[in-house]
Amino acid sequence: MRSIRDIYKIGTGPSSSHTMGPARAAVLFRDEHPEADKFQAILYGSLSKTGRGHGTDRALRDAFAPIEAEVIFSEEDPRGLKHPNTLDLIAWREGKELGRIRIESIGGGDIVIEGREEDNQGEETYMENSFAEILQFCQYRYVDLVEYIEMNEGPDIWDYLIGVWHVMTRSVEEGLSRTGELPGGLHIQRKAKYMFEHIVETKHPELVECQKVCSYAYAVSEQNADNGTIVTAPTCGACGVLPAVLYYFKDKRNLSDLDIAHALGVAGLFGELAKRNASVSGAECGCQAEVGVACSMAAAAACQAFGYNIHQIEYAAEVSLEHHLGLTCDPICGLVQVPCIERNAVAAMRAINSANIAYFLTGTRNISYDMVLKSMYYTGLDMNQRYRETAEGGLARIYTRRGK
Structure with missing residues (x-):
């Protein structure tokens, strides 16, 4: 089990999964693509349906600033997603795609990056798991x-x-x-x-x-x-x-x-x-x-x-x-x-x-x-x-x- 520090995250509201998690993903992705002149975020599932009320679009634009960021609220059926809080982040340079990642915002401000198993496994502090x-x-x-x-x-x-x-x-x-x-x-x-x-x-x-x-x-x-x-x-x-x-x-x-x-x-x-x-x-x-x-x-x-x-x-x-x-x-x-x-x-x-x-x-x-x-x-x-x-x-x- 991970450290109890993981459960207590200091940040701004209103939602750990809809603002803190996506913002954290955006900062990570921005740092991976410093040459990008535009970012795009596609929100699915609950992130799409309640993202405006939760301020997901604002949190993402703030995290990508000063680089332009387009936020798309997808109407795609979320039943094919592994997690209902899923978003794609795409980096662009002069109209060409530089890279993309799929993120799951799993609650409490934590994120899971698809295909990056090592990044997704937090350090274990406790041997006991129940x-x-x-x-x-x-x-x-x-x-x-x-x-x-x-x-x-x-x-x-x-x-x-x-x-x-x-x-x-x-x-x-x-x-x-x-x-x-x-x-x-x-x-x-x-x-x-x-x-x-x-x-x-x-x-x-x-x-x-x-x-x-x-x-x-x-x-x-x-x-x-x-x-x-x-x-x-x-x-x-x-x-x-x-x-x-x-x-x-x-x-x-x-x-x-x-x-x-x-x-x-x-x-x-x-x-x-x-x-x-x-x-x-x-x-x-x-x-x-x-x-x-x-x-x-x-x-x-x-x-x-x-x-x-x-x-x-x-x-x-x-x-x-x-x-x-x-x-x-x-x-x-x-x-x-x-x-x-x-x-x-x-x-x-x-x-x-x-x-x-x-x-x-x-x-x-x-x-x-x-x-x-x-x-x-x-x-x-x-x-x-x-x-x-x-x-x-x-x-x-x-x-x-x-x-x-």
Whole structure:
């Protein structure tokens, strides 16, 4: 399994697979053809259907600048593609083709280059590739997950994750300070600042918790929708869940930056397992692969922060993902706004609830995290294509810019 650094990428929104991945591919291809006087990008599948809403064309032109770049939204049937997020990049010089590559943007900002197997294989950091294997290793050597991570990643992983946490913190705090309308034409107003500033301490503390956690999730997700700087966890579209939970418990539990780094590390393990053994791509497996995995990461992080044992941590992650199975990806007009922002807030609360359930019921469970990952992946493959980030099904089909 690859390093947990792989799951946390710092970049700008709104989409890891539709903007970060294609932009990364464009920079790589541009550097390979410095003599080109024109580039062309042909988008297929989900990249074509929702690329305008996600800003794929903008991201590609920015990456190729100052060289001219033509972006084509292909209507070719995507069923012949290996991955629904596929694009061709072509370099030209004085009207003659210099070269081309086919790229798959597989989620979380990662790309696969067709025909370049060596480039596609990231360095392996962990020998274990399932949670069952991780659990066996930890039990045999009497170590917990934090010790296991440090044994494989080295002690500098915690400094890296503290840096990740600082970016997450800024995204929460900047989001809480902003007002106005999000770009894209849906006339969606930012809500995080209003929600946070109107918290009323009542005799119902659970409502206060909900309002705080949700305002933090809204803050990060609104930053993402407005092309702000965020951290994939595991993707841009699901970037609000994990920081919302940790930002809330940092003060409530008086957690240090190192405590937070440990929680992020444990969360990263579950995210990497999902990326390796299933998917974190909404275009491949629906929103269960994005917000569902984010919820499992946040639940695991909360359990680590609470001092729960390894079985409780796994159970919380499993419960979170299990109850997102079948969740479709249906962004209205291809924008990461509705239902995405609200969905991050709901998932943040579900992560906390899953952690609470795990405290009491871990010994009664029947389903493992590895099992629910397989189930999520097969459910995603069985899901109708319209519900996998095409903006053709679900809410995206019913709602228009006029609200009809």
